[in-house]
Amino acid sequence: MKNALKPELFRELPSVDEVVRMPDLVALAAANGVAAVTDAARAVLARLRGEISSGLLDSTALQLALGGLAGAIEEQLRRALGHSLQPVINATGVILHTNLGRAPLAEAALAHIRETAGTYSNLEFEIETGARGKRDVHVDRLFRRLLEDGDRAGSEGLRPLRTAEAAVSTRVDVATIVVNNNAAAVLLALNTLADGGEVIVSRGELVEIGGSFRIPDVMAKSGAVLREVGTTNRTRAADYETAINERTRLLLRVHRSNFEITGFTEQAATAELVALSRKHNLPLMEDLGSGALVDLQNFGISGEPSVLDSLRAGVDVVTYSGDKLLGGPQAGLISGRADLVARLRTNSLFRALRVDKLTYAALEATLLAYVKHDHDAIPTLKMMRLPKEEIGKRVEAVAKSVASVEKARPTVSSQSRKMKIKIIDGESVIGGGAAPSSVLPTRLLALSCADLSADELAARLRHSDPPIVARVEDGRVLLDLRTVFPDQDHCIAAVLDRIAM
Numbered sequence: 015m016k017n018a019l020k021p022e023l024f025r026e027l028p029s030v031d032e033v034v035r036m037p038d039l040v041a042l043a044a045a046n047g048v049a050a051v052t053d054a055a056r057a058v059l060a061r062l063r064g065e066i067s068s069g070l071l072d073s074t075a076l077q078l079a080l081g082g083l084a085g086a087i088e089e090q091l092r093r094a095l096g097h098s099l100q101p102v103i104n105a106t107g108v109i110l111h112t113n114l115g116r117a118p119l120a121e122a123a124l125a126h127i128r129e130t131a132g133t134y135s136n137l138e139f140e141i142e143t144g145a146r147g148k149r150d151v152h153v154d155r156l157f158r159r160l161l162e163d164g165d166r167a168g169s170e171g172l173r174p175l176r177t178a179e180a181a182v183s184t185r186v187d188v189a190t191i192v193v194n195n196n197a198a199a200v201l202l203a204l205n206t207l208a209d210g211g212e213v214i215v216s217r218g219e220l221v222e223i224g225g226s227f228r229i230p231d232v233m234a235k236s237g238a239v240l241r242e243v244g245t246t247n248r249t250r251a252a253d254y255e256t257a258i259n260e261r262t263r264l265l266l267r268v269h270r271s272n273f274e275i276t277g278f279t280e281q282a283a284t285a286e287l288v289a290l291s292r293k294h295n296l297p298l299m300e301d302l303g304s305g306a307l308v309d310l311q312n313f314g315i316s317g318e319p320s321v322l323d324s325l326r327a328g329v330d331v332v333t334y335s336g337d338k339l340l341g342g343p344q345a346g347l348i349s350g351r352a353d354l355v356a357r358l359r360t361n362s363l364f365r366a367l368r369v370d371k372l373t374y375a376a377l378e379a380t381l382l383a384y385v386k387h388d389h390d391a392i393p394t395l396k397m398m399r400l401p402k403e404e405i406g407k408r409v410e411a412v413a414k415s416v417a418s419v420e421k422a423r424p425t426v427s428s429q430s431r432k433m434k435i436k437i438i439d440g441e442s443v444i445g446g447g448a449a450p451s452s453v454l455p456t457r458l459l460a461l462s463c464a465d466l467s468a469d470e471l472a473a474r475l476r477h478s479d480p481p482i483v484a485r486v487e488d489g490r491v492l493l494d495l496r497t498v499f500p501d502q503d504h505c506i507a508a509v510l511d512r513i514a515m
């Protein structure tokens with residue numbers, strides 16, 4: 015029956031021209047432009063046509079929809095002219111959530127972007143001499159400071175790790191350059207140091223990260239030839255040595271960021287590889303991935319080597335991400351022997367992979383926080399350090415505020431969704447392919463609703479403004495406030511209130 019009515023229903027739809035002449039929309043066009051309003055009208059009418067075709071709208075429903083046409087077009091316009099990229103509340107407890115933009119930036123980083131990016135800056139200009147400068151200096155000087163800093167016996171709390179090999183240390187001149195991300199850093203380093211030659215890598219370190227970064231693929235793109243040695247679980251220094259020949263250009267170690275091999279395993283010690291590289295006069299490169307600048311052992315996170323340690327141990331070139339454990343903007347940093355880094359810099363690929371002033375501003379401010387030992391200023395580091403008890407208090411406050419609203423509500427309890435909120439122990443993770451086996455104890459809000467499935471409840475949370483992203487586990491929705499900024503707690507409470515009604 016519905017199908018028979020379809021042609022008539024289609025005839026009820028006004029034309030785009032008629033719609034944009036509606037008084038409400040004329041005003042809207044004056045403010046936003048006729049073209050934008052026409053596009054929005056077209057989109058809304060197309061949606062209505064689609065709904066008629068698929069039998070979603072009968073005559074009554076269509077009349078209702080047409081009555082709200084101006085409103086629907088205004089809403090469509092608002093969305094079309096609004097931002098697609100928008101803030102969300104990360105209640106997953108995954109600190110470096112790749113899909114949610116990895117590391118939120120420090121206030122100081124945002125302020126420095128604001129201060130330098132809306133005007134001209136000395137990005138590549140030496141103020142002293144008036145000559146052309148290099149953009150590298152803004153980050154290079156701070157990294158040198160960090161390295162020297164760690165060499166002096168550090169002061170309080172979070173100081174960089176010091177290893178037995180510290181003696182090799184900073185007699186070597188270390189330079190740092192910045193490219194678009196760590197994948198670019200690895201590509202640039204391999205292409206510069208090993209194009210046309212062989213690179214020796216352990217079979218246990220041929221990693222894939224995030225589905226699109228595979229060491230063998232990047233190696234192929236760089237023009238270097240991969241020379242695999244050892245087995246997945248055991249590779250000795252002798253395996254590397256046997257594979258060295260006249261075509262060998264580089265020894266490469268890759269940090270197994272996102273997995274662990276346990277059981278019957280063996281990995282050549284960094285000191286052994288350093289000795290080997292010196293003996294054969296071949297550079298040793300390490301793709302660290304994460305780039306911790308402090309000893310994360312203090313945070314309860316083990317197995318993440320620090321950049322400074324690797325350099326002190328005598329690794330010649332280290333590559334790492336700006337937005338993993340470092341907690342800064344997306345970037346790939348390359349720190350290492352100044353003569354090698356200078357070669358990377360003159361590679362024309364560097365020009366293609368370099369970063370802009372926004373990244374330098376954010377990176378400089380983030381590194382300055384490390385220089386000042388102001389680790390709490392870096393949001394990701396602060397989140398890693400949040401004690402379970404503190405998270406527990408915030409979780410209780412949110413649960414309590416929802417419960418009190420629940421009680422104050424006049425008795426329409428038959429309509430209430432009866433949201434159940436429990437507070438349970440759980441674990442937060444680092445994420446971003448870092449420290450796979452490290453978990454941080456936390457307290458969680460576990461939500462369930464009598465008349466909503468966990469997936470439906472999670473969808474409700476995502477459709478709030480700003481969207482709240484939660485974890486669904488065992489038929490419950492779990493909220494971890496470790497990754498929620500404290501000033502967002504009230505927003506979560508308000509949304510839970512609304513859903514609980």
Ligand SMILES: *Cc1c(COP(=O)(O)O)cnc(C)c1O
Nearest residue numbers: 195196197223271302303304335
């Ligand atoms: C994350 C990671 C990469 C890729 O870094 P991006 O900054 O995401 O490009 C490369 N190597 C290792 C070992 C990593 O952990």
